[in-house]
Amino acid sequence: MYKFIFFLFIYVCVSFNLSAQINIGQYEGDFSKSKNEISFSATNAKVKLNFCTPAMFRVRVSWDGHFNEAEHWMVTKYQWNPVDIQTVNQEDDLQIRTTDLKIVIHKNPIRIDVYTTEGKLLSSESNTAMTRNGAVKKGNVVKCSKFLQPDEHFFGFGERMDFLDRRGKKVSLNVGRGESDSGHLKGAYNTLKANYSPIPFFMSTKGYGLFFHNSNKTTWDMGSTSSNSYSFAAVNGELDYYFIYGPKFPAILDEYTELTGKSPLLPKFALGLQFGTYSGGTWGHEKHASPAYVLALVKEFREMGIPLDILFLDSTWRIFAEGGHGATTFEWRDAFTNPKEMFDSLYAMHLHMVGLHIRSRLDNGPKYHLLKDAQKAGMTYPEQGHQGEFPNYFDSTAVDWWWNNAVMKVASQGAMFFKTDEGSAFGRKANESDKRGPTDSLALTLHNIFPLAYTGAAFNEFQKYNGIRGMNQTREGYAGIQRFPYIFAGDWPSQWQFFEPVIKAGLNIGVSGVGYWTHCMGGFEGKADPELYIRWCQFGMFSPVAMAFGMDHPGYKEPWNYGEKALKNFKKYDSLRYSLIPYIYSTAYENHETGMPIIRALVLHYQNDHNVYDITDQYMFGDNMMVCPVTEKGARSRVIYLPEGSWVNYWTGEKYEGKQYITVLCPLLQIPIFIKGGGIIPTQNVMQYIGEKPVDAITLNIYPDGRSSFDLYDDDGLSLKYQKGNYAITKITSEKLEQAIDVEIAKPEGKYSVEERKYKLKIHLNQSPISVIDNGDPMSQSDLNNKKGWYFDSENKILWVYPKETSKKNINIKVNF
Numbered sequence: 001m002y003k004f005i006f007f008l009f010i011y012v013c014v015s016f017n018l019s020a021q022i023n024i025g026q027y028e029g030d031f032s033k034s035k036n037e038i039s040f041s042a043t044n045a046k047v048k049l050n051f052c053t054p055a056m057f058r059v060r061v062s063w064d065g066h067f068n069e070a071e072h073w074m075v076t077k078y079q080w081n082p083v084d085i086q087t088v089n090q091e092d093d094l095q096i097r098t099t100d101l102k103i104v105i106h107k108n109p110i111r112i113d114v115y116t117t118e119g120k121l122l123s124s125e126s127n128t129a130m131t132r133n134g135a136v137k138k139g140n141v142v143k144c145s146k147f148l149q150p151d152e153h154f155f156g157f158g159e160r161m162d163f164l165d166r167r168g169k170k171v172s173l174n175v176g177r178g179e180s181d182s183g184h185l186k187g188a189y190n191t192l193k194a195n196y197s198p199i200p201f202f203m204s205t206k207g208y209g210l211f212f213h214n215s216n217k218t219t220w221d222m223g224s225t226s227s228n229s230y231s232f233a234a235v236n237g238e239l240d241y242y243f244i245y246g247p248k249f250p251a252i253l254d255e256y257t258e259l260t261g262k263s264p265l266l267p268k269f270a271l272g273l274q275f276g277t278y279s280g281g282t283w284g285h286e287k288h289a290s291p292a293y294v295l296a297l298v299k300e301f302r303e304m305g306i307p308l309d310i311l312f313l314d315s316t317w318r319i320f321a322e323g324g325h326g327a328t329t330f331e332w333r334d335a336f337t338n339p340k341e342m343f344d345s346l347y348a349m350h351l352h353m354v355g356l357h358i359r360s361r362l363d364n365g366p367k368y369h370l371l372k373d374a375q376k377a378g379m380t381y382p383e384q385g386h387q388g389e390f391p392n393y394f395d396s397t398a399v400d401w402w403w404n405n406a407v408m409k410v411a412s413q414g415a416m417f418f419k420t421d422e423g424s425a426f427g428r429k430a431n432e433s434d435k436r437g438p439t440d441s442l443a444l445t446l447h448n449i450f451p452l453a454y455t456g457a458a459f460n461e462f463q464k465y466n467g468i469r470g471m472n473q474t475r476e477g478y479a480g481i482q483r484f485p486y487i488f489a490g491d492w493p494s495q496w497q498f499f500e501p502v503i504k505a506g507l508n509i510g511v512s513g514v515g516y517w518t519h520c521m522g523g524f525e526g527k528a529d530p531e532l533y534i535r536w537c538q539f540g541m542f543s544p545v546a547m548a549f550g551m552d553h554p555g556y557k558e559p560w561n562y563g564e565k566a567l568k569n570f571k572k573y574d575s576l577r578y579s580l581i582p583y584i585y586s587t588a589y590e591n592h593e594t595g596m597p598i599i600r601a602l603v604l605h606y607q608n609d610h611n612v613y614d615i616t617d618q619y620m621f622g623d624n625m626m627v628c629p630v631t632e633k634g635a636r637s638r639v640i641y642l643p644e645g646s647w648v649n650y651w652t653g654e655k656y657e658g659k660q661y662i663t664v665l666c667p668l669l670q671i672p673i674f675i676k677g678g679g680i681i682p683t684q685n686v687m688q689y690i691g692e693k694p695v696d697a698i699t700l701n702i703y704p705d706g707r708s709s710f711d712l713y714d715d716d717g718l719s720l721k722y723q724k725g726n727y728a729i730t731k732i733t734s735e736k737l738e739q740a741i742d743v744e745i746a747k748p749e750g751k752y753s754v755e756e757r758k759y760k761l762k763i764h765l766n767q768s769p770i771s772v773i774d775n776g777d778p779m780s781q782s783d784l785n786n787k788k789g790w791y792f793d794s795e796n797k798i799l800w801v802y803p804k805e806t807s808k809k810n811i812n813i814k815v816n817f
Contacts, residue, residue: 054416207247257595268717276549345413423476646677677705
């Protein structure tokens with residue numbers, strides 16, 4: 001009897017659950033095709049498919065017949081060129097074809113399958129292995145389930161510190177710091193739940209990507225509950241997603257960032273070192289903060305010959321008043337008696353930008369009553385039953401008020417950018433207070449895109465005011481954050497256990513469409529073990545943005561405070577980064593054009609190699625360099641996986657064939673670096689700051705293997721003219737033949753006039769050549785000190801070649817064996 005009652009109870013619950021879940025239903029008709037849109041009605045919902053390109057389309061389902069208006073926070077492009085769409089409306093299905101895709105919409109019930117034009121299955125909702133399929137609505141939750149193909153793997157979802165490959169995992173995406181763990185230092189948060197910059201987008205190894213166009217909290221089950229299906233769901237909002245066919249990951253990223261916005265180019269100097277400071281007085285030590293500390297800090301960099309371009313002052317530059325640490329007064333501490341004089345002195349030491357840390361709420365100080373003034377003017381976002389404390393960054397009038405009445409108090413003194421902190425505090429518990437901000441249903445929908453409005457306001461307004469390319473540093477983001485344009489990884493402690501998760505965060509944000517990203521070298525909280533500081537700084541200098549900052553009083557992650565070896569290491573890798581600026585800047589342009597990030601999980605280049613799916617401590621730095629951080633204390637060797645192709649150890653010149661694991665030595669001051677066979681890496685002389693000297697010579701480091709090329713990018717490094725085509729590309733090619741190596745350096749092509757420069761070739765070879773031909777003329781053999789002709793360094797196996805022509809002419813160098 002009890003068994004019968006139990007099973008009856010289960011049956012009733014399941015039946016109720018199924019009845020409460022409403023699918024799209026059966027096809028009814030009302031078929032319509034207008035330009036790039038196809039729409040039809042079903043028994044329970046209306047469906048629209050909008051084609052952006054032959055390889056990308058948008059699916060929208062509405063159970064009440066209403067479709068939302070276009071928003072411009074996540075998606076920036078809704079107008080697309082006409083797409084040739086062929087449709088066949090049959091009894092059992094509706095078939096849609098473009099030049100790239102075949103889409104089959106089954107009618108009873110509505111389910112969507114996507115194939116290549118050759119018939120290869122990409123995505124299915126009709127596979128019989130699935131217990132639930134297609135789009136459904138239950139209460140205020142919209143959800144879609146799709147067939148999980150055997151051997152299908154997923155990458156993306158934003159800045160995650162937990163996993164790279166998400167097959168078999170669940171994830172919840174909602175902007176926030178994650179949950180605290182009392183077992184860690186103050187400020188440390190659970191790496192499994194850290195959600196600083198979630199992005200509802202993934203790429204599948206089957207050749208497609210999916211962007212869930214919904215700003216509410218989303219949940220994703222990528223095969224955890226069922227090995228046959230994956231699903232994505234949102235509380236509130238529309239079931240609205242974009243399907244993007246590649247089939248290669250770079251092509252998917254290109255389409256996704258075309259949809260949500262390409263990343264702008266940072267000022268060239270922003271690719272140099274950026275350093276943060278508490279001005280000598282972090283929290284609990286605020287009385288020590290002073291402009292004298294700031295000036296002495298930069299002077300120390302200059303006197304020690306450590307390259308530096310950008311500085312920012314973190315929170316203790318300002319007083320904390322009614323709102324405590326969680327709000328911004330825009331009032332300087334008493335010690336800062338003349339901020340403009342401080343800024344002028346910093347710029348006189350050849351810093352290019354100095355910025356300030358702020359938080360998203362306004363505060364009232366003893367001098368300025370900004371919060372009261374904003375509330376009186378109606379410029380704050382309303383909260384429950386009272387005027388709010390956030391400027392209404394969603395409204396352009398409020399942004400103008402914020403800029404003119406708050407930001408200009410410091411911009412007029414010399415501040416040129418912000419570190420926009422606490423982008424998660426809108427509708428969620430703030431870091432430094434118990435306030436939650438607005439919590440109504442609209443605010444919850446806006447919570448995830450608040451970081452876009454907040455950082456976008458600072459980025460755009462400073463860009464207009466400064467008259468040069470904008471820059472902004474932010475901890476929080478969502479889909480589209482790459483436009484504003486860089487993320488930092490948050491306040492992770494200076495402990496070994498957090499080092500590799502931070503690397504993982506950078507790789508995950510990169511495969512999610514964000515090219516510029518950084519982290520606090522050595523960790524943020526606590527004094528770092530000098531060895532950890534050394535290893536973390538090596539990784540930091542091979543990050544998209546190189547930034548050092550910490551709150552450990554009195555060390556503050558300043559390199560001279562961690563011992564002689566740490567200082568030597570910092571200067572070595574900072575200088576190496578500055579020499580690589582031509583390579584990094586060209587890669588940044590590639591990011592702007594295509595969405596390919598500066599640091600890349602190996603899966604971006606080796607999508608079909610299962611060995612790379614879980615590698616989180618190796619990555620590509622641009623197209624040609626593989627960097628392998630050492631994340632284990634005391635390690636002096638480590639295992640490295642080499643993907644297909646040939647690879648050269650950057651430090652030793654030793655060559656390896658790919659598709660194998662190797663063990664390499666990694667002494668303390670050496671991070672393993674491998675150059676991809678065929679790699680061309682342009683470098684310049686080291687400078688103490690970008691623009692210190694003209695770049696009148698470029699060294700081309702060439703690792704011959706087959707045919708390869710590199711596009712060397714040039715522009716003025718500062719203005720927005722590049723957006724109108726005012727740039728130049730120098731095409732460099734290398735081809736290894738049976739008895740020769742051919743190198744071509746074309747004249748720069750484009751609207752931008754490149755200053756005349758010389759080239760030096762550093763060709764990595766195993767044997768001395770018989771002859772070297774320069775534009776048809778034999779070159780004389782010389783020695784390394786003469787810097788003309790050619791010279792073979794037999795000890796290091798390097799051929800040095802000094803072409804007689806400059807960038808004003810095409811150059812051809814032929815090396816004969």
